[in-house]
Amino acid sequence: MAKDIITERSEDYSAWYNGIVKHAGLAENSPVKGCMIIKPYGFAIWEKMRDQLDKMFKETGHVNAYFPLFIPKSFLSKEADHVEGFAMECVVVTHHRLMKNPDGDGVVVDPTAKLEEELVVRPTSETIIWDTYRNWIQSYRDLPLLINQWANVVRWEMKTRAFLRTAEFLWQEGHTAHSTQQEAEEETRMILDLYAQFAEEWMAMPVVKGVKTINERFAGAVDTYTIEALMQDGKALQSGTSHFLGQNFAKAFDVRFLNENNKEEFVWATSWGVSTRLMGGLIMTHSDDDGLVLPPKLAPIQVVIVPIPKPNEVINEAADKLVKELRAKGISVKYDTDKKKRPGFKFNEYELKGVPVRIGIGKRDLEKNIVELKRRDTMEVSQPSLDGLADHIEQVLEDIQKNLLTRAKNFRSEKTTVVDTFDEFKEVLETKGGFISAHWDGTTETELKIKELTKATIRCLPLDAQEEEGSCILTGKPSRQRVLFAKAY
Amino acid sequence: MAKDIITERSEDYSAWYNGIVKHAGLAENSPVKGCMIIKPYGFAIWEKMRDQLDKMFKETGHVNAYFPLFIPKSFLSKEADHVEGFAMECVVVTHHRLMKNPDGDGVVVDPTAKLEEELVVRPTSETIIWDTYRNWIQSYRDLPLLINQWANVVRWEMKTRAFLRTAEFLWQEGHTAHSTQQEAEEETRMILDLYAQFAEEWMAMPVVKGVKTINERFAGAVDTYTIEALMQDGKALQSGTSHFLGQNFAKAFDVRFLNENNKEEFVWATSWGVSTRLMGGLIMTHSDDDGLVLPPKLAPIQVVIVPIPKPNEVINEAADKLVKELRAKGISVKYDTDKKKRPGFKFNEYELKGVPVRIGIGKRDLEKNIVELKRRDTMEVSQPSLDGLADHIEQVLEDIQKNLLTRAKNFRSEKTTVVDTFDEFKEVLETKGGFISAHWDGTTETELKIKELTKATIRCLPLDAQEEEGSCILTGKPSRQRVLFAKAY
Numbered sequence: 020m021a022k023d024i025i026t027e028r029s030e031d032y033s034a035w036y037n038g039i040v041k042h043a044g045l046a047e048n049s050p051v052k053g054c055m056i057i058k059p060y061g062f063a064i065w066e067k068m069r070d071q072l073d074k075m076f077k078e079t080g081h082v083n084a085y086f087p088l089f090i091p092k093s094f095l096s097k098e099a100d101h102v103e104g105f106a107m108e109c110v111v112v113t114h115h116r117l118m119k120n121p122d123g124d125g126v127v128v129d130p131t132a133k134l135e136e137e138l139v140v141r142p143t144s145e146t147i148i149w150d151t152y153r154n155w156i157q158s159y160r161d162l163p164l165l166i167n168q169w170a171n172v173v174r175w176e177m178k179t180r181a182f183l184r185t186a187e188f189l190w191q192e193g194h195t196a197h198s199t200q201q202e203a204e205e206e207t208r209m210i211l212d213l214y215a216q217f218a219e220e221w222m223a224m225p226v227v228k229g230v231k232t233i234n235e236r237f238a239g240a241v242d243t244y245t246i247e248a249l250m251q252d253g254k255a256l257q258s259g260t261s262h263f264l265g266q267n268f269a270k271a272f273d274v275r276f277l278n279e280n281n282k283e284e285f286v287w288a289t290s291w292g293v294s295t296r297l298m299g300g301l302i303m304t305h306s307d308d309d310g311l312v313l314p315p316k317l318a319p320i321q322v323v324i325v326p327i328p329k330p331n332e333v334i335n336e337a338a339d340k341l342v343k344e345l346r347a348k349g350i351s352v353k354y355d356t357d358k359k360k361r362p363g364f365k366f367n368e369y370e371l372k373g374v375p376v377r378i379g380i381g382k383r384d385l386e387k388n389i390v391e392l393k394r395r396d397t398m399e400v401s402q403p404s405l406d407g408l409a410d411h412i413e414q415v416l417e418d419i420q421k422n423l424l425t426r427a428k429n430f431r432s433e434k435t436t437v438v439d440t441f442d443e444f445k446e447v448l449e450t451k452g453g454f455i456s457a458h459w460d461g462t463t464e465t466e467l468k469i470k471e472l473t474k475a476t477i478r479c480l481p482l483d484a485q486e487e488e489g490s491c492i493l494t495g496k497p498s499r500q501r502v503l504f505a506k507a508y
Numbered sequence: 509m510a511k512d513i514i515t516e517r518s519e520d521y522s523a524w525y526n527g528i529v530k531h532a533g534l535a536e537n538s539p540v541k542g543c544m545i546i547k548p549y550g551f552a553i554w555e556k557m558r559d560q561l562d563k564m565f566k567e568t569g570h571v572n573a574y575f576p577l578f579i580p581k582s583f584l585s586k587e588a589d590h591v592e593g594f595a596m597e598c599v600v601v602t603h604h605r606l607m608k609n610p611d612g613d614g615v616v617v618d619p620t621a622k623l624e625e626e627l628v629v630r631p632t633s634e635t636i637i638w639d640t641y642r643n644w645i646q647s648y649r650d651l652p653l654l655i656n657q658w659a660n661v662v663r664w665e666m667k668t669r670a671f672l673r674t675a676e677f678l679w680q681e682g683h684t685a686h687s688t689q690q691e692a693e694e695e696t697r698m699i700l701d702l703y704a705q706f707a708e709e710w711m712a713m714p715v716v717k718g719v720k721t722i723n724e725r726f727a728g729a730v731d732t733y734t735i736e737a738l739m740q741d742g743k744a745l746q747s748g749t750s751h752f753l754g755q756n757f758a759k760a761f762d763v764r765f766l767n768e769n770n771k772e773e774f775v776w777a778t779s780w781g782v783s784t785r786l787m788g789g790l791i792m793t794h795s796d797d798d799g800l801v802l803p804p805k806l807a808p809i810q811v812v813i814v815p816i817p818k819p820n821e822v823i824n825e826a827a828d829k830l831v832k833e834l835r836a837k838g839i840s841v842k843y844d845t846d847k848k849k850r851p852g853f854k855f856n857e858y859e860l861k862g863v864p865v866r867i868g869i870g871k872r873d874l875e876k877n878i879v880e881l882k883r884r885d886t887m888e889v890s891q892p893s894l895d896g897l898a899d900h901i902e903q904v905l906e907d908i909q910k911n912l913l914t915r916a917k918n919f920r921s922e923k924t925t926v927v928d929t930f931d932e933f934k935e936v937l938e939t940k941g942g943f944i945s946a947h948w949d950g951t952t953e954t955e956l957k958i959k960e961l962t963k964a965t966i967r968c969l970p971l972d973a974q975e976e977e978g979s980c981i982l983t984g985k986p987s988r989q990r991v992l993f994a995k996a997y
Contacts, residue, residue, distance in 0.1 A: 047640075049636070049640070050580055050636070050639060051576045051627060051636075054576035054577070056574070057573055058573055059572065059655060062572050062573045062574055066572065082548040082551075082552065083551050083555065084545070084546055084547055084548045085546040085551055085678065086538070086545050087540045087545065088543070088577075088660055088662065088676050089543060089676070091539055091540060092614075092615065093614060095615060096613065096614040102606075106606040106607065106608075107605055107606070108604075109604070110601045111602065111604070111606065111617050112601050112602075112629065113601075113602045113603065113617070115597075115599045115600070116597070117591075117595040117598050118595065119595075125581075125585040126581065126591055128600050128626055137617055138540060139606070140601065140629075151545055170660075171577055171659075171660065173577065175605065187576055
């Protein structure tokens with residue numbers, strides 16, 4: 020049983036997570052500290068996420084481009100907050116050649132091949148992109164620029180975990196340029212909505228949309244918007260961010276344009292990104308002690324057919340027909356004819372990998388005109404008729420997609436607590452976890468104090484929060500809106 | 509006219525190439541030496557190439573994965589030829605943190621954040637992938653592994669040119685593992701055929717399939733296969749390579765498997781790749797003095813509709829109908845309603861960008877039930893009827909795709925010369941250029957001598973060459989097969 024392979028959540032949540040990553044074949048550590056290898060099955064899921072996001076970006080008028088991996092070190096310093104935020108995590112290229120080791124085996128860095136200016140491996144690309152935009156933008160007619168790039172970035176981290184925090188990760192970063200503040204702010208919010216829609220409709224992962232506190236803002240942003248999801252262990256996961264950058268980068272890189280009245284202005288900017296971190300969110304939102312659970316829309320294999328106990332002519336015929344019908348509906352299906360593995364072994368394997376629907380076809384069932392169907396989300400087994408089976412499976416896949424979202428929403432509701440005192444706050448945090456909705460006096464000082472005392476951070480000021488008079492749970496000072504606290508990844 | 513913007517080929521071929529890259533909006537230099545910025549229009553073409561290749565890889569059983577950007581320096585040395593081939597081009601990461609400059613402005617490398625072992629930015633990924641495969645392969649049941657990755661790689665170059673030779677470039681690298689030599693060799697050749705098919709059917713770029721000489725082999729390969737294309741200036745472009753690696757990397761990284769007879773063997777390997785260099789090949793195969801010429805299958809915009817002189821109700825109605833009909837056929841079309849630009853300006857712009865078909869719709873033509881159609885490949889203008897126009901355009905696009913391939917094949921035939929003496933060889937090389945089919949004695953010494961004397965290299969030993977007794981053009985020594993020489997990019 021899969022249960023014997025993977026540590027149970029209740030026993031050790033972190034070991035459970037690592038077990039899923041390993042046994043579902045998603046990723047593994049590489050010999051380079053903090054860098055992971057994304058294995059074929061994990062990458063196939065990421066490809067589905069990427070392709071859908073890319074489609075949504077293009078439908079909203081964005082185009083892709085590609086900017087260099089390296090950034091001249093001096094560029095980073097041009098925006099003061101930006102360099103402050105990223106300098107500690109930057110890996111640096113200093114030389115461009117190796118040579119034979121004059122004192123022994125192998126190769127060493129050739130000391131004569133030192134770069135004039137060190138290059139930083141991009142931790143994010145605002146600086147090199149805004150340096151480029153200076154030449155691309157002269158007049159309001161050149162605006163807006165709505166550009167995205169899919170790329171790898173590197174932020175050196177001491178403690179890393181597959182997908183959630185790795186030195187190198189894959190992401191998309193949108194960088195847009197606008198002629199007015201309003202248009203840039205609308206873009207920032209539109210992308211936030213797009214991210215939330217993707218998270219809910221594709222990942223079946225409900226998110227809270229909100230704005231970050233000053234303390235949690237992106238380095239160089241005027242406002243950072245975020246989508247925050249809640250994991251099964253009651254910790255929050257920041258899953259995507261969309262930044263209104265004001266004119267900060269335009270000023271740092273001197274990017275001006277002539278407006279319709281022929282007057283010169285600085286350009287308004289946004290940037291936004293989601294990364295392979297979403298894979299971590301996907302795993303921790305739905306999976307269980309039997310392995311990965313995938314929403315059908317992101318499953319590389321949506322239906323697996325297993326012959327019981329092994330393939331024969333009659334079973335093959337029924338299976339081939341079903342495969343054909345499902346493929347005609349655009350459903351991805353695998354018929355596993357491997358004779359070396361027994362059905363029970365296969366069942367475990369596909370449960371570990373989170374395949375949403377498993378169909379078992381046996382000779383005796385065929386005589387009764389039925390098959391065995393197992394849903395991965397509920398583990399329910401049923402015996403649907405062969406008649407109209409493809410239609411039925413299509414319906415089950417839709418049900419699973421909906422059920423996963425509903426389940427995750429219910430979980431989040433249960434794990435969201437409104438508290439009014441600091442004692443309550445601490446108790447909920449320790450016993451129940453989850454999101455805590457509480458009043459806060461709006462100062463960074465109080466925010467940091469609460470973090471120091473409890474490890475909880477302000478995840479966001481939810482966009483849908485009502486104005487409500489109250490007093491800060493720590494200082495008792497007046498507050499006009501509840502904010503969302505949680506321990507977070 | 510576009511002719512006034514771009515230097516003519518006859519005047520300065522290199523300036524012409526740079527002009528196309530710039531004025532068609534494909535790419536530009538970045539502030540990082542040798543690294544280019546791929547602009548949205550250029551990237552849209554690359555995306556089309558990538559998506560088609562990806563489809564072809566998947567249809568032949570390959571899956572994608574992702575391996576780290578960084579490679580521990582010591583890994584490179586494990587395969588002797590490999591390190592020899594790449595050490596001179598490797599950029600090296602030595603530190604993982606920046607700090608405020610204690611002596612002035614900006615940031616400097618933090619000397620306390622030195623990496624224990626320097627990391628090389630991957631110039632290619634054989635070493636880190638075979639280090640990983642050691643853990644993935646135990647028995648013949650784990651084979652074959654058919655894995656590809658789309659990635660950026662870095663090879664420091666002193667002289668760079670957009671797409672053709674850049675320090676950072678985008679590519680795909682396939683890395684497969686097999687239980688027998690035969691299967692690995694078949695994979696190598698199958699991928700070569702796939703590359704050739706892609707080049708001809710999608711890029712309309714004919715290629716010669718062949719095997720490289722020892723001297724031109726990939727560092728670490730037993731055999732390197734290549735597709736070689738001929739550019740309009742008579743120089744060859746190596747456009748893709750597929751390597752049979754034997755057991756070299758399996759031995760270097762100790763990757764063994766138990767075969768069906770329970771005996772331990774080293775695994776057999778291949779690797780293969782094409783890169784953004786293909787963009788250079790695409791440009792130089794078809795484009796002319798008016799700008800880029802694109803084969804319809806790779807054109808981001810296949811048809812552009814221009815209202816003459818500007819949009820009005822009658823013209824919009826006809827254009828909208830045509831747009832709808834073309835889209836229903838899966839043809840990408842843009843209706844350019846920009847009122848600020850005159851038709852002549854738009855004509856030039858879309859010719860520069862290589863849009864295959866331009867439709868001009870004017871009121872007077874509409875009264876006659878016709879439009880104006882201009883083909884980008886031949887620059888021919890015609891007045892087709894509105895009746896059945898979408899069908900007609902579809903046919904014209906197919907014609908253009910075919911015509912570009914035929915034209916390029918004819919050009920290559922004209923520019924391929926069979927010679928039997930070294931004097932003839934030198935004369936053809938100087939006056940006509942192109943591929944030269946000649947006898948060679950099979951030694952690296954002669955190959956290098958010819959290169960030194962003429963700058964021509966052996967592009968490949970064509971796979972379809974006939975056995976033919978002859979004598980080497982330089983040494984007069986016996987030869988049994990003609991090889992293909994050319995000056996090359």
